[in-house]
Amino acid sequence: MKSLPPYPPRRSGFTLLELLIGMSIAAAMFAVVLSAGSFLLKSLYVANDYSNESNEELRAMDFLARDIRGALSFSIPTGGNTLTITLPDYYTSYDAQGNPTGTPRDPVITSAVVDYGDKTKPLVVTYFVSGTNLVRRQTVQATNTTTDLLVCSNVNAMELAFVAMSTSVNYSITFQPKHQAVSAALRAGTKLTGTVSARSMRFNTP
Amino acid sequence: MHPSNHPKLRSSSHGGVLITTVLIVAVMSMLTAAILHAVSARHASTYQSVSWNEALSSAENGADFGVRTLTQAITDPATAWAAWTPSDATTFPKTYNLNPPAHIGEGNTKVFSKITVDNSIKDAPGKTWYRIRSTGVAELPSRSINGIEAAVRDSTGAKNHRSVLRKPRFSTDITGGLLKLPQVPRTIEVMTEPVGGYPYKRALTVKNTLNFGNAAIVDSFDSSNLLYSTNGQYDSSKRRANADIASNVSGNLSNLGGAHVYGDASSNGGTFRGAEDVQGNIYNNFQTTFTEIPKPSFSTIEVSPSTINMPASAVTLPGGSKDFPKNYKLSTMTSNGAPVIIAPSAPGVESYVNVWITGNTKIWGNSYVQVEPNVTVRFYFEGDTKVTGNGFVNKSGYAANIQLIGVTPASPTTTPNMYVSGSGGFMGVMNAPAWNLELSGSGDFFGSAIAKVANFNGSGQFHYDEALGRLGGPVISAFQVASWVEDIR
Numbered sequence: 226m227k228s229l230p231p232y233p234p235r236r237s238g239f240t241l242l243e244l245l246i247g248m249s250i251a252a253a254m255f256a257v258v259l260s261a262g263s264f265l266l267k268s269l270y271v272a273n274d275y276s277n278e279s280n281e282e283l284r285a286m287d288f289l290a291r292d293i294r295g296a297l298s299f300s301i302p303t304g305g306n307t308l309t310i311t312l313p314d315y316y317t318s319y320d321a322q323g324n325p326t327g328t329p330r331d332p333v334i335t336s337a338v339v340d341y342g343d344k345t346k347p348l349v350v351t352y353f354v355s356g357t358n359l360v361r362r363q364t365v366q367a368t369n370t371t372t373d374l375l376v377c378s379n380v381n382a383m384e385l386a387f388v389a390m391s392t393s394v395n396y397s398i399t400f401q402p403k404h405q406a407v408s409a410a411l412r413a414g415t416k417l418t419g420t421v422s423a424r425s426m427r428f429n430t431p
Numbered sequence: 432m433h434p435s436n437h438p439k440l441r442s443s444s445h446g447g448v449l450i451t452t453v454l455i456v457a458v459m460s461m462l463t464a465a466i467l468h469a470v471s472a473r474h475a476s477t478y479q480s481v482s483w484n485e486a487l488s489s490a491e492n493g494a495d496f497g498v499r500t501l502t503q504a505i506t507d508p509a510t511a512w513a514a515w516t517p518s519d520a521t522t523f524p525k526t527y528n529l530n531p532p533a534h535i536g537e538g539n540t541k542v543f544s545k546i547t548v549d550n551s552i553k554d555a556p557g558k559t560w561y562r563i564r565s566t567g568v569a570e571l572p573s574r575s576i577n578g579i580e581a582a583v584r585d586s587t588g589a590k591n592h593r594s595v596l597r598k599p600r601f602s603t604d605i606t607g608g609l610l611k612l613p614q615v616p617r618t619i620e621v622m623t624e625p626v627g628g629y630p631y632k633r634a635l636t637v638k639n640t641l642n643f644g645n646a647a648i649v650d651s652f653d654s655s656n657l658l659y660s661t662n663g664q665y666d667s668s669k670r671r672a673n674a675d676i677a678s679n680v681s682g683n684l685s686n687l688g689g690a691h692v693y694g695d696a697s698s699n700g701g702t703f704r705g706a707e708d709v710q711g712n713i714y715n716n717f718q719t720t721f722t723e724i725p726k727p728s729f730s731t732i733e734v735s736p737s738t739i740n741m742p743a744s745a746v747t748l749p750g751g752s753k754d755f756p757k758n759y760k761l762s763t764m765t766s767n768g769a770p771v772i773i774a775p776s777a778p779g780v781e782s783y784v785n786v787w788i789t790g791n792t793k794i795w796g797n798s799y800v801q802v803e804p805n806v807t808v809r810f811y812f813e814g815d816t817k818v819t820g821n822g823f824v825n826k827s828g829y830a831a832n833i834q835l836i837g838v839t840p841a842s843p844t845t846t847p848n849m850y851v852s853g854s855g856g857f858m859g860v861m862n863a864p865a866w867n868l869e870l871s872g873s874g875d876f877f878g879s880a881i882a883k884v885a886n887f888n889g890s891g892q893f894h895y896d897e898a899l900g901r902l903g904g905p906v907i908s909a910f911q912v913a914s915w916v917e918d919i920r
Contacts, residue, residue: 251451258458265462269469276473283480284583287596295916315916322585324593325920332562332622332914334554339622339914360586373586374594424915 267404274403281377282417285398288361288376292350293394293421301385301394308352308385308394313425314342314367323363323372339425343367352376354383357401381414393422478540479615482569483597485542486617489567493529493544494621494912497563500527501548501623501910506725515548524549530609540570543606552622561623561910564918568606571599571613596919618918627722627908631860631879634674634694634895638721638864641678643688643705644888649674650693654829655898664828665877665894672710674895677717682706694895721864721881722908723839727787727811729758738762739771747772750782750806758785767796767820773808784808792816799824802833809834812863817850822872825858830878830896837863837882846883856891860899 239247292310293299299310317327330341338344346366353360358375365371377398384397397418402411504511508520515525529544547564554560583594601613634649635641643649651674652666653659659669674694678685682698687705696709697717706713738761739746746769751757757776764771764786771794775782782805791814794800799821802808806827812835825833837849848867851857856874861882868882875891879899887893 254451254455258455262458262462265466269465272469272473276469276476279473280476284595287483291596291917291919295914313914313916315918316920320593322589322591322594324591329620329916329918332552332560334552334560334622337554337624337913339560341916375584375586424912 271404278379278400278403278415281379281400282398282415285359285377285417286419289352289394289396289419290421292352292361294424296423297347297425299394299423301387305385306353306383308396310350310352311347312350313340314346314348314365319363319365319368319370319372321372323361323365323374352383354380357381359383359398388420388422392426393420395420478572479597479599482540482571482599482615483617485540485569486567486615487619489529489542489544489569490565490617490619491567493546493565493567494563494619496527496529496544497546497548497561497565498621498623498910498912501561505907505909506723507728509728523551528607528609540572541610542570543568543610545606558625560625560913562620563623564618564620566605566616566618568610568614568616570610571615620914620916620918621912622914623910624913625907625909626911629900629902630722630862630881631899631902633677634879634893635676635885636719636881637678637685637885638883639678639680639684640884641676641685641687642886643686643690644886645688645890647688647690647887648693648892649676649690649895650892651895651897653897659897665875665896671897673897674893675711677719678703679717679719679721682715720908723864724811724836724862726813726838727758727785729760729785729787732758732760736761739764739766741765741767742769745770745772747774748784748786749774750776750784750808752776753781753783756783756785758787760787760789762788763790763792763814764788765791765793766798767794768798770798770821771800773800773802773806775803775805779805782806785811787811788813788816790814792818794818794822795820797821802826804828807832807834809836811836811838812847812849813838813840815848817848819850819852819872822852822874823857823859828858830858830860830899831902833859833878835859835861835863837861837866839865849882852889860902 292312295312296310297313299308301308315329316325317330318325320326332339332341333344335344349364349366351362353362357378357380359377359380361374361376363372363374379401381399381401383399386395387393388395395418397416399416400414402414404411500511500515504520512518512520512525515527517525525548527546529546531542545566549562550559552560552562582590582592584590585594597615599613599615604610604612604614605616606614634651651671652669653671654663659671660666661669670693672693674692675697676692676694677697679699681701682703683701685698685703687696687703687709689705689708692709692711695711695714696703696706697714699717700715702715703709703713736746736759740763748759748771749757750773773784784806786808788810792812795817797820800818801824804826823833835849837847840847846865846867848869849861849863850869850871852870852872856872856876857870858877860878861868861880863882865883867884868880869886869888870876871889873890876893877896879895
């Protein structure tokens with residue numbers, strides 16, 4: 226019996242036209258995905274910057290508010306770029322970065338004024354901008370130990386002023402300009418402002 | 432064999448589409464994951480900030496609650512600490528958990544305060560200051576550490592997370608299960624100073640108006656100083672000019688009636704009428720607060736008598752020691768014939784008596800209230816009081832030995848009346864900042880008075896005993912925050 230001729234071979238692959246159309250569609254899809262991805266990545270960077278800067282701002286507010294509220298006294302030297310605060314020496318010991326490691330002291334009342342530790346040697350805390358960092362320098366006078374903390378970075382400037390009666394401080398911290406998601410131009414640096422009153426400051430001693 | 436089953440005849444284009452789809456989905460998924468991660472971090476960061484501030488608010492609420500309880504305990508020591516542990520009036524330290532109502536829905540998180548008050552700190556004169564430590568805790572609505580701020584760096588660039596003020600707790604519950612984890616705690620310590628003053632530091636202090644019906648003399652002496660008194664008694668030849676008078680309202684509303692006031696006259700604005708003979712300075716910038724007088728709180732009360740109502744014979748109320756005075760609570764005290772004698776515990780023994788009259792008091796006719804030598808008595812009046820006839824007889828000769836105290840009524844619109852007259856005048860102090868006070872009769876007044884309204888219609892003179900300025904020590908009227916520290920451990 227004579228065998229049947231082989232089944233005609235099916236055409237394999239694509240025509241040139243199909244290939245071109247397919248590649249065009251694929252290229253367009255990848256272009257859309259990549260450009261969207263690029264934009265999203267840039268947005269993410271900006272969002273991340275925003276988030277980080279928010280944390281920097283909050284940290285600056287935390288430290289300034291905490292220190293000024295508990296201040297025994299404070300001064301703003303000429304120029305208004307530095308804030309020096311005296312604070313009660315509240316803890317029995319501190320670590321190398323100025324964090325409390327000891328326990329709170331019992332207060333001593335002298336002439337109706339509350340003192341912790343040696344009242345002649347309160348903590349001295351100074352805030353200033355060094356380079357682009359806001360620095361909190363703490364000196365424990367009782368042990369003559371000075372430590373620096375970089376509270377936040379990307380800072381351009383800090384301005385300070387007393388509010389009336391010199392019991393409160395207006396502070397203003399300007400951060401560096403940041404990138405924007407939809408523009409190549411930098412957006413203006415954030416200016417963080419606030420007012421804090423010293424709750425422990427005493428004016429007269431009976 | 433069916434052609435479609437021929438291995439060499441199947442198209443390979445299906446695999447290419449699949450791979451392309453998988454790649455695109457993978458890229459999109461990664462982008463979505465990155466977005467969600469960033470959003471999640473910012474979301475958590477926002478919650479962290481909210482909780483951080485709520486924790487401080489909660490801590491300060493706790494401190495305020497402590498200050499408020501201390502102030503309440505000045506006038507109501509028996510019940511002010513009822514919800515604290517321990518609940519008695521004298522045992523410290525005390526603790527209290529301030530639990531807000533359960534939060535439902537969106538918005539703020541649930542917060543909690545733990546307050547501790549201790550009295551272990553005293554100043555050099557021995558005055559007790561109270562230390563309030565308040566820990567406010569807020570729930571942190573996040574299970575992730577995403578958004579928790581980075582560690583702060585020291586000058587060498589070394590990071591140290593302990594340097595960050597915000598220290599959320601993810602595993603240690605400090606509320607005893609009242610709040611969920613994670614939590615943000617903040618602790619503050621405030622020192623509170625008792626504030627107040629000596630009540631009898633002026634001759635006369637009134638909340639409202641002051642009127643002298645006749646051209647009286649208002650001067651001072653010092654029963655504790657022989658230079659300014661004779662055997663502790665007033666001597667016009669040793670008259671002093673420290674008999675200050677003050678009104679807490681405009682001076683225009685008062686009339687000094689041309690009284691010779693040997694001291695300063697102060698009002699809260701305006702100008703006193705009839706002030707032409709004030710020998711001292713006249714001020715119109717006076718302003719003060721008055722300590723309301725609560726009902727007394729006696730640990731023990733004598734069983735008898737429970738009332739004095741027109742007795743046929745003299746009624747004697749013996750005293751006790753300074754630490755254990757005899758306390759009497761009377762529903763009324765009226766008499767027009769028999770006297771009421773406030774006696775020492777034994778002849779010549781220094782004695783103390785407290786008499787609390789919840790109803791009206793009326794002494795008239797031949798009756799009188801006699802306070803024997805060496806006896807100090809405090810009358811706490813709740814109802815209208817009228818003492819005429821022979822009035823109060825102070826056998827000790829010192830104003831500090833008779834103290835008439837007008838309890839502040841519950842209703843601010845009620846103003847009880849205290850009327851004291853008598854041929855022998857009156858020697859004692861009156862502290863009734865919510866009462867109308869009227870002094871009449873021909874006798875002189877020796878002592879000091881605090882009233883809402885004071886009218887002097889008699890012909891007698893007013894002699895302020897400067898020794899009263901130190902009577903009883905300073906009266907604590909409130910507590911004020913003297914220092915504020917946040918514990919950042």
